[in-house]
Amino acid sequence: MRYKLGYKEEKRKQLLHISGKIAKKEGFNTTGIDTFMKAADVTSGAFYSHFSSKHDLFKALIAAELHQSISMWHNNPHIEPEEWIDFEINRYLSLSHVQSAEYGCVLPALATEIARSDLETQQAYQAELMKGHQIFVQHLHSEEKAWGVMCQLVGAILMARSIADDALKIMILESSKKSIKAMLNSQ
Template structure:
């Protein structure tokens, strides 16, 4: 039996988490079996349990990783409200709508996270709280707590708008929903 360095095991675990994140957002949690997830990561099914206790354990780790990555991207935005406006325009774009596997885990997975176990729901709660805190800090840097209600409204409106735009079969209507979502988001920010 070959023993791998701790760094190799951690890198393999991270590869599984990242490929599973893409697959979950593309096909859903329930639509993604362990064998498919491991194949996506270039590994055998047997390797799964060396990294995760169960699929639920993987889902909780994926949710944590996806939301942490999303918050980290906020650090690459322009400062303050300008960066938040950039975020809104990117988030409510046809590119985000048309590529759920590469986008926001909230818009892609909320309906399934609701039915997940406590560990996954706690991971989502922690990540959503971090997103709201980041938005609030951009709305009112001197007193983020005063902007918490607006931040919650902005976050929930953006996620709901993206979900609705993805559900529509009429491209023109979907584009209209995205455009109106941007206008609504910008008005919340004022």
Template structure:
């Protein structure tokens, strides 16, 4: 890859990373092209060198946001060698995860948008759900591991969503702690 092609790829990756953070915090309807390009240190005119449209950028940013979670979930499970499932639960339902949605799990922030999104968006979301389910299921050797994985992932995502949405900080903490305790 030539120098200018490498620079173009790096710039595109930087814009996608910024956009993936924005869609996790603001959803898919809010981030504007001009705002994202300015934050990336680029002009609005340069946008079309990298993306066909705003929809193209948002779809790719959502896919990046969704995919980034896999490595985080795997690392979380490895934090507790004796009980990887508990390690994953504790990391996912941590206050830090709640307080940093820009780098947090995109299943939480993009769920409603995926439900209203086009087929490609739904497929990307579903792919991530299935990936997480496989990961969680692999931590459980019980007969109903698949059902338990579905219950666990649903509880994780739901608890995180609610903990971010409520106004009372103590209640938010209680949601995280209680669900984590019950899942463990």
């Protein structure tokens, strides 16, 4: 069967998008290839025409998800550092981000699985993460501030997701917003 030009690349993007949503919600290591492929409406055999292994899918998924985050940071409509970071803080530290992991950032969802993965995967993750870090450095004019903000954002989402009470989730998010702003204003 012949496919249109670009079909395979589009199908791969679709597989990464759908697999990313599932992995961020359910976990990557606990989800089988069959589940990912069924959600994408392809056979498990078709998986191997796109990825050599589940490990290969994981690396590609991490790169695709981080690329998506980087694109969002690049597309922030604000130029002034304070407006730029306020926009990111409010976008990231939202109850909807806490409640809908499948549509959110890969960092709080899969960082522990990345930490348990092999050195090659961690290095690929680090290389992509550093691209995002550089965007924060560009707007905050400090590597230290960039790491502090990024870690606070990810940690707040992770903590809020682990809490059952919505009021407490909101308190975590709001206190993190205040903490980040206080840290940035004090230096």
